[in-house]
Amino acid sequence: MPTPTPLKILLVDDEPLARERLRTLLGDIAMQLPTEIVGEAGNGRQALDLLQGAVADVVLADIRMPGMDGIELASHLGLLEKAPAVIFTTAYDNYAVQAFDLNAVDYLLKPVRTQRLLAALQKVQAQQRPDPALLAGLGQQLRGAGRTHLSCHERGRLLLVPVGEVLYFKADLKYVTARTAEREYLLDEALTHLETEFADRFLRLHRSVLVAKSALAGFEKAAGDDAEAYGWxxxxxxxxxxPVSRRQWAPAKALVKNS
Incomplete structure (x- = not known):
């Protein structure tokens, strides 16, 4: 009888003791379900960096972590060409757990139990995968805010763009350009969705432009024959x-004046 191919697992938790417990439990179930740990990370950002050079079948991810939490990590993983399954580990048993009971993803309540871990991994073997759209929406519920990073696919790699570094978003056809002080990133995002998600941080200047409120330095009136904008x-x-549209001219100027 052939030996089953081990499930490749990435452990993501900011608590070393929690990762150590998962390693122990995976060893305990090795006879029933062989696994191979391909890496460990302390937050979602580190996990995505590791997955640039490693392949995982499943990510065991804590929910609450600094830098990038497990929900946001899952939403980025869902954009990968070969997205791993995601099983959440959490110390919270309130509304988050109820959401996971929809079977879009699985969760393990800390302290993680051996049989519960085995059952969750067996779901992965049955090819159940999370719904990235559900994960993104659930992430906003849990955090009460938007994402901390945006995804950019470039030359076969997944790059992360910190939202706090974006100076503006500019729409062009079906893509949106995110501009930081260093460079531009091409995003597969809708400007209207970005405006809604990051309303506290960005201001609509024009039908094709959102600007970081903190990046605004001043304004100048457009020439009379300038059809592109009312001002700049x-x-x-x-x-x-x-470009600034006639409708947004007064609100944008008022924001700078009052800041």
Whole structure:
């Protein structure tokens, strides 16, 4: 009888003792379900970095972690060409657990139990996978805020763009460009969704432009024959000017005046 191929597992938890417990439990169930740990990470950002050079069948991820939590990690993983299954580990047994009971993903309540871990991994063997759209929406519920990072596919790699570093978003056809002080990133995002998710951080200047409120430095009126904009926004740190529509001219100027 052939030996089953081990499930490749990535452990993601900011608590070393929690990762150690998972390693022990995986060893305990090795006869029933062989596994191979391909790496460990202390938060979602580290996990995504590890997955640039490693392949995992399943990610065991804590929910509450600094830097990037497990829910946001799962939403980024869902964009990978070969997305691993995600099993959450959590110390919280309230609304989050109820959401996971929809069977979109599985969860393990800490302290993790051996048979519960085995049952969750057997679901992975049955090819059950999380719904990335559900994970993204659930992430906003749990955090009460938007994502901390955006995903950008570039030359076969998944790059993460910190939202706090984005100066503006500019729409062009079906893509959106995110501009930081260093460079531009091409995102597969809708400007309207970004506006809703990050309303506290970004301001609509034009039908095709959102600007970080903190990046606004000033304004200048457009020439009378300029059909592209009513005026132009000046930014801190980059030479570009952004178009401002007639409707957004007064609100944008008021924001800078009051900041």
């Amino acid at each position: 926004a000046l930014l801190r740190g980059v030479p570009e000017k952004l």
